[in-house]
Amino acid sequence: MPTMNMLQAINNALDIAMAEDERVICFGEDVGVFGGVFRATSHLQERYGKARCFNTPLVEQGIIGFANGLAAQGSVPVAEIQFADYIFPAFDQIVNETAKFRYRSGDLFNVGGLTIRTPYGGGISGGHYHSQSPEAYFAHTPGLKVVVPRNPYQAKGLLLASIRDPDPVLFFEPKRLYRASTGEVPEGDYQLPIGEAEVTKEGTDVTVLGWGAQMEVIDRAVELAEKAGISCEVIDLRSILPWDEDTVAESVLKTGRLLITHEAPRTGGFAGEIAAAIQERCFLYLESPIARVTGLDTPFPLTLEKEYMPDHLKVYEAIRASVEF
Amino acid sequence: MPTMNMLQAINNALDIAMAEDERVICFGEDVGVFGGVFRATSHLQERYGKARCFNTPLVEQGIIGFANGLAAQGSVPVAEIQFADYIFPAFDQIVNETAKFRYRSGDLFNVGGLTIRTPYGGGISGGHYHSQSPEAYFAHTPGLKVVVPRNPYQAKGLLLASIRDPDPVLFFEPKRLYRASTGEVPEGDYQLPIGEAEVTKEGTDVTVLGWGAQMEVIDRAVELAEKAGISCEVIDLRSILPWDEDTVAESVLKTGRLLITHEAPRTGGFAGEIAAAIQERCFLYLESPIARVTGLDTPFPLTLEKEYMPDHLKVYEAIRASVEF
Amino acid sequence: MTTTEDVHALAFMTGDEFHIPTYRLLQQDGTLFEGADVPDLDQDQEKALRIYRAMLVTRVLDERMMAAQRQGRLSFYMQCTGEEAAVIGAAAALDDADMIMAQYREQGALAYRGFTYDEFMNQLFGNELDYGKGRQMPIHYGSRKLHYMTISSPLATQIPQATGYAYGQKMAGEGHCTITFFGEGAASEGDFHAALNMAAVHEVPVIFFCRNNGYAISTPAHEQFAADGIAPRAFGYRMHVIRVDGNDILAVYRATQAARAIAVEKNQPVLIEAMTYRLAAHSSSDDPSGYRSRKEEDAWREKDPILRMQRWLTAKGWWSDDEEKALQESLRREVLETLKRAEKRPPPPIDSLVSDVYADVTPALQHQLDALKRHIRRYPDEYPKGARSLDPDVRAEGAADKPADDEQGGA
Amino acid sequence: MTTTEDVHALAFMTGDEFHIPTYRLLQQDGTLFEGADVPDLDQDQEKALRIYRAMLVTRVLDERMMAAQRQGRLSFYMQCTGEEAAVIGAAAALDDADMIMAQYREQGALAYRGFTYDEFMNQLFGNELDYGKGRQMPIHYGSRKLHYMTISSPLATQIPQATGYAYGQKMAGEGHCTITFFGEGAASEGDFHAALNMAAVHEVPVIFFCRNNGYAISTPAHEQFAADGIAPRAFGYRMHVIRVDGNDILAVYRATQAARAIAVEKNQPVLIEAMTYRLAAHSSSDDPSGYRSRKEEDAWREKDPILRMQRWLTAKGWWSDDEEKALQESLRREVLETLKRAEKRPPPPIDSLVSDVYADVTPALQHQLDALKRHIRRYPDEYPKGARSLDPDVRAEGAADKPADDEQGGA
Ligand SMILES: Cc1ncc(C[n+]2csc(CCOP(=O)(O)OP(=O)(O)O)c2C)c(N)n1
Ligand SMILES: Cc1ncc(C[n+]2csc(CCOP(=O)(O)OP(=O)(O)O)c2C)c(N)n1
Ligand SMILES: [Mg+2]
Ligand SMILES: [Mg+2]
16 A cells, blocks of 8 residues: 555545546646645646636635535535635635525535535644634534544545535645655545544543544543553544534443543634533533643634644643543 | 613614714614614714715625724724624634734734624524524634623613723624513613623522523523422523633532523534533532533524524423433 | 736826716617617517516516515515516526526516416415425525526625536536626625636636616615726626616617627626616615605606516517506416415425435434424424424325425426 | 716627726836836935835845745745835835735835834744734734734735725824735735725725736736736726836836825825736745746846836936945845844743733633643643743843833834
8 A cells, every 4th residue: 555645645535536527626726737835736737637627816705606606516626725714705605605505495406516625723833824723613504514634544535535425525634744644545446434433542541532633642642641551542533513423422431531622722612512412411421521622712823832732741631630530 | 761672772872882982983784874774873874974874885894804904093993794694704804803903913903992793693584594693603713702682781781891892892683682672771871791691590400591682582481490490590691702601600500500592503502612611610510411402403494493493492391301300 | 917008107097998888779668779789589579578478477476475575474575676677688598598696686587487476486485395495585586497596695605606607517518608696786795706707717608697776775886886887897807798778678688698609609708787776675674765765766667677678569569458468467366376375385394494404314413303393292382383294194285285396496 | 876878789898998008117227218207206315215225125134034944944934026116115105104004025115114124033033022922924024103014814804904994094184094015816805806895985095006926826817817917907996096017116106106195185095006026936835936937037037126226226326336235235244133133032921822812811811821831830841932931030031121012113
């Protein structure tokens, strides 16, 4: 099996999708000749022509408006938003249009073919506007699916599944891992399921839950915890919406403890939803309060980014606090 | 004391603010001659001139962009978004700009003078796009304040406080109560505190928490519950961001039970945040899981709106279930 | 890229350098202007009558439904009144399989394509036969079979969508285009700018049809923009543009026909600005007396587009007063009958609350639905609409006369 | 409202009806075009030298900081190179108290206003003297004292803000205006459309200054729009517009001066399109060889705006090669010295993580800060920057040479 980094895996998934189905069309700012500022769409214009892989004018609301129409027509658009921080001009098209297209028309029309790819997250000295993790905004929006891969293998399989999914998918790519995360990735076609969490490590004392780049942080924290004699069960949520309550609840019923971690600010972050749902479902089994390790309730900083980030030490301390409660 | 409905109370607050400070400027779609589609800005153009109360072109991102600049200059803009459902084109200006203006400039510049008023919520046969309750989207955005009044008295006092607050405030007006809710409102100037919840009724068995139009629903439900012998403590959160964790926690430490209700869809709604924070803080005192009574995880419907709404019967049933857990 | 000549003396341009005229063919008395183009409609009685019929269908529907709204039988309504020529003339100039993405005031285009009063009514009352399953406010029509995109309230969102839809049509290569309608108010939204620019850059077969009817709710056009209407914006995108008298059926038809040829044959977008007037209130919730004069309204009432076309048809001997009277009466009768049928029909079943959020109902939504059903069973009298469809027998009865999905404008 | 004449023959307009020339005064050899306007700058040696100095300050800063970035001393950088005349010429035509709301490539305007190398460096290194408190990426400068709004990355958001700011200036009645700079790429955003339309409708003293430098990262202008540049968009708003050679300091200065008069005296907005070229990479993260040719770059390098101005100054006898050499050297030395100072300075204190989110730190944020401090105390070596300011003594020492707030470009 070849080794790929996450960008290669994403590029490979797009290549497979475009080769297989000529209705798949990739576009966004700088995605054409240049292959995108991160090069996720490298060579696609060369291979599939300018009509199927192209630069758009610099207007996110237009990119998604265009993509909605194209999907309604029956094409399979894969739109790139250059940074997740710049998805907000398209918020209306996503939240009021993409998400409600099928429902409002009674299924006469739908934009299920649409996939929106966008790099998210911190750890790259990007400051306010190249670091945000906006998944929770979209997770409050019925009609959307929200997917976040943690490594190249997951990225390829989940992206192929997203493109083929009958519903519109927001695909958040942890840009800090674009080149940093490498691993074996099958050359051929495969899909990973949307809406299913994955237990990446079994354990008995506490369940530690995250998604995307935060899984790497969790792994480091868990390593410390295991050394300290704490047995951790680790879950990668993978889909934020719909999210796999069953898998999480099952784990918590076993461990009695849950810690959730994400980079986004705490207040209104998706950990809140998970905590609320799980305390309801596992109330009598909880041995300590559900803990959250998150970004601060501030805009994303720069010079003190390291202090801001919910890193492995903070997660480790929270694991200990949860077990020692 | 005169009796006013909520629109009159809001209009009166704007009138006082404009009379007192000539930097206060009101604008938005149809707010000029016409006084807004709900007439919240009636007569203000007449009284203060076209330069201080005017129609804008039909472009929400422009309205808030303009308002941000005007606030940065030192004026005190009060911008109206005709329906909260139409605030999303301005999402970028609010979330990336308004919210981060002071922080990113190290306090060299700020848009603290800004207030955004917008009617929200269901119960008026408005379907998808005249019924949404988007407060949770903004509550995940550090730098904003989010305020929701429950009646005319609260509306006037909180709106005056919002206009004068040194931070930007989103002021969500429960439009179903615009004319339906009336009450005594002092003619003169007064303010109510932002960031403080209010215990509107004391009780011992369960804490029931909401905001805005939902407070009326809670009151009806609580009436039923009290008849059934359940003593309810009722809290109006009033400010969603920052929210008054202390008052809620204090109440729950006493009652041991918490029910939160809002109209917005459940997943990612603000009840999740409250539940997550309170279970952490009151873990050992909780006698039943924190309950949520919310809208369904769907776009807002029309014909079956009554079924969709988190009404008093659903709240009542949830109160019972919580106490009988 | 930009290549221009140099000047060495300072001069600002202001837009006074050019002038955008209004294309008009038909005078209010039903005769052509001297020297006017003669459109092919002049030779096509069948199409002319199809258009005229659609205008009357629309006018009668609007009158009756506004009355029904006033009587409290309907929650909300919006009229096309005064703009029938603009909307129907444009639709008639297209292929019936071209996509229409409208704002909300274009029921005339749908009527032209053959949407029946029953279909209109089912949407207006959000009953179980509504294609939209009772989820949107009245006037949010849609028909897959008639290539008419379901209306969405957020303004201007359909404009970049039309650009995308038309791009897909170009890729499909079947010779179709998309027309999108919008008001001069909606054209202020950022989505408008995005849509026109992208269409020009990517050479998309889309027609941007602006109904400049003078008002956006209470806001007059001169508070919406300072420029000479919407048309000069085309120059900012290098786009073909024409301004037309929106109350002149022949001019609208001819201009749109030519625009379609440019779109489909050259893959180039076109902007059409139709000058017209919203004769009625913005909606049933609005009272225009607060922001405009009776006199202004009356002046425009004299330019009624239906009357103008009727006079033309009559002069050509294609239409008579008797035919007019008979058609008006039969339409009125039909509206009332279908209205009665539609308002009595039961609402969509409770399960429709959670279907179509996703292609398949998710477990979480099924769970929420189940809980809701349990709750309604506890209080059936409090939720009569929802309770009805809990009982499979009632449900089956209601569904008995429901035609199969594919007859319904569905796929 | 729109009033136009009628036509009865079908004709689309396409924009070929008019032509927008480019205003140019100065040739590349430093002499004026024949018949060129003579701007007042021709009589104002002091201002001319202030402008020229700012150009060199900017060029030297850009060269050195890009080198520092390549050496790994700086995380990120963006150059103004090639666009100094556009940016500085515009700033020089304003009153120094007019507001500047820039995109990110306009450090030249800030240099013109007197921002010092120390001030630039403190921002670039996000140290404790950075007015922005180390919260934004390098090049996000701001200065309240110099009326230069802190840069924000989301493109085009500053354009409608400029309209609002200028509206406030008009209300204040002190005769000031706002200029907003943006690229031809950013002009595709919806915010651009909103800003220009609102400015025209509400008669706002704002100058929209577009740097059309040919590229938005890798996207060439011809994939950004199909039209003849940005200038014709003004016709869609009825706005004064001029296109100018952006590498011609005299033309930019003169055009902006005239635009300011229109803005401030008539309360009317103006659009200026400056034709120029981004000579460097988009940013330190970009490599333009993937999307444009060396040849194209070289052709533009010959049009270097600094060289052009230098030749003009020299011809006028206001500047000499010796002066050039001396200034270049002293600037280089100064950059290196300030760079060394700035990179050694400690970061902002840990408390700055939570201040300025709101006017006052909320209890919840204080709580989060306290928890963070406890955590850092447990692992001081893992967070050396944050740990430093936990210890009040270290903190005090670092702050000793920190000037008072009001000397810092603060209010
Ligand atoms: C994004 C958005 N903002 C505001 C509204 C509320 N609204 C509905 S119709 C309307 C006026 C539209 O005017 P115009 O586009 O000229 O169309 P007309 O009604 O004249 O046909 C407004 C402001 C909306 N539906 N969507
Ligand atoms: C809303 C938004 N979308 C995308 C970006 C990413 N981005 C930064 S600069 C840039 C290109 C800007 O080009 P232009 O406006 O022409 O300015 P120039 O760099 O040429 O000076 C892009 C796409 C951004 N900062 N903001
Ligand atoms: Mg209109
Ligand atoms: Mg550019």
